[in-house]
Amino acid sequence: MDFDRTAEYAQHHGEEEGKKMRKTIWIIFWVLLAVTTVEVSLGLVWKQWGLNWQFVKWTFILLTLVKAYYIVAYYMHLKHEFKNFIYAVALPYIVLVLYLIVMALTEAIYVHGEDMIM
Amino acid sequence: MAGISPSVDKNNLWGGGFSPFNVSYGKIMMWFFLVSDAFTFSALLISYGFMRHRFEELWPVAEEVFTHFPFLHGDHPLLYVALMTFILIMSSVTMVLAVEAGHRMNRNGVILWMALTIVGGLIFVGSQAWEWYHFIHGTEWGALQLADGTIAQWVDGAKNAFTLPNGTTMSGAEAAAMIQSGTEVYGANLTVNEYGVPLFGDFFFFITGFHGTHVFSGVVINFIIFVNVLKGTYEKRGHYEMVEKVGLYWHFVDLVWVFVFTFFYLI
Missing domain, CATH: 1.20.120.80 (Cytochrome c oxidase, subunit III, four-helix bundle)
Known part of the structure; x- marks a missing residue:
């Protein structure tokens, strides 16, 4: 039996569709560049502007998640896959990493001591 | 980009013969x-x-x-x-x-x-x-590692005064003794x-x-x-x-x- 069915799923498109796709690719590039520029500028000026560090920190994390979304959804094409495939990839990751983060946040207070430096 | 391939019968995705x-x-x-x-x-x-x-x-x-x-x-x-x-x-x-x-x-x-x-x-x-x-490689002056392992930064290239992590600056005889017992580290x-x-x-x-x-x-x-x-x-x-x-x-x-x-x- 022939198990290599790759050719059936291989994607092809014409010139017309390719033009539209290249446009999307470059739009996403400008989005990523703009977000990175905002991040770097914020990192350079937040002290002079007297901004609250907690606010700056969460802005950085939020912008990072925005970038991650655009890379995974568009460049890695996940947004256009079947829904059940998106769930199969994203859910295990999200659930386990949230669990890890919750553990680190709730348990980190116990190790905050003065006993050891190295 | 192409979404669902036309050859897939959506009702029969898990029926075998095609990747669901x-x-x-x-x-x-x-x-x-x-x-x-x-x-x-x-x-x-x-x-x-x-x-x-x-x-x-x-x-x-x-x-x-x-x-x-x-x-x-x-x-x-x-x-x-x-x-x-x-x-x-x-x-x-x-x-x-x-x-x-x-x-x-x-x-x-x-x-x-x-x-x-x-x-x-x-x-x-x-x-x-x-x-x-x-x-x-580190910086030009390096830093001072105190006897307890803490890292202190030099105030200037003369290396006779340093700042502790909590912001206190040490100089004079007390500092000299701590420098004596510590080590200089680079990079x-x-x-x-x-x-x-x-x-x-x-x-x-x-x-x-x-x-x-x-x-x-x-x-x-x-x-x-x-x-x-x-x-x-x-x-x-x-x-x-x-x-x-x-x-x-x-x-x-x-x-x-x-x-x-x-x-x-x-x-």
Whole structure:
């Protein structure tokens, strides 16, 4: 039996569709560049502007998640896959990493001591 | 891009004979590998956050550690790493353009964009080597490691006064005694770090090193596929799905850097 069915799923498109796709690719590039520029500028000026560090920190994390979304959804094409495939990839990751983060946040207070430096 | 292939009967997706995900075996496996790799990087970054919280007062500010820029003198915080981020995003764009050219069976397009992706990857790896060199080499004056392991920064090149991590400046006879019992340290390695806690250096070397290894292997894999494109292997096969698969890996490397950039350099 022939198990290599790759050719059936291989994607092809014409010139017309390719033009539209290249446009999307470059739009996403400008989005990523703009977000990175905002991040770097914020990192350079937040002290002079007297901004609250907690606010700056969460802005950085939020912008990072925005970038991650655009890379995974568009460049890695996940947004256009079947829904059940998106769930199969994203859910295990999200659930386990949230669990890890919750553990680190709730348990980190116990190790905050003065006993050891190295 | 094409969504549901017309040959799939949606009511019979799980009936066998066709991938219920409408994705080929190789691509599914690449995705699952990337998920497992993402777990590794997440665990590393979360443990970084954990230890940083543990040693909050002693943790160096990355902005004050990585201030060099090639051919420029003085302090330029964030600038170099911002450039590295830009290079990696750029190479992600050229990669996705190579995939797009593959969908049109445009061999010359794939050759051009993949070549640029490889060049971008090499520049990034080189930049990382440069950054490591400066971190290992350290500053002109170095720092003073006190007898209890604490790192104190010199006030000036005379090296008779220093500032403790809590901001107190020590000088005079008391300082001289502490200098006597301490050691001068330069740069960073796995046990010594002139900028602060040695753990910072350990995490820096491990996380950026692990990511750099991914970039390097990505460049190697991209190069192998590039040679196959030149040889016309995928032209004969009728599709450029291999380019798509290495593309997924390459975007993942970029994705990880987005997080390393935030948690190591910005926060």
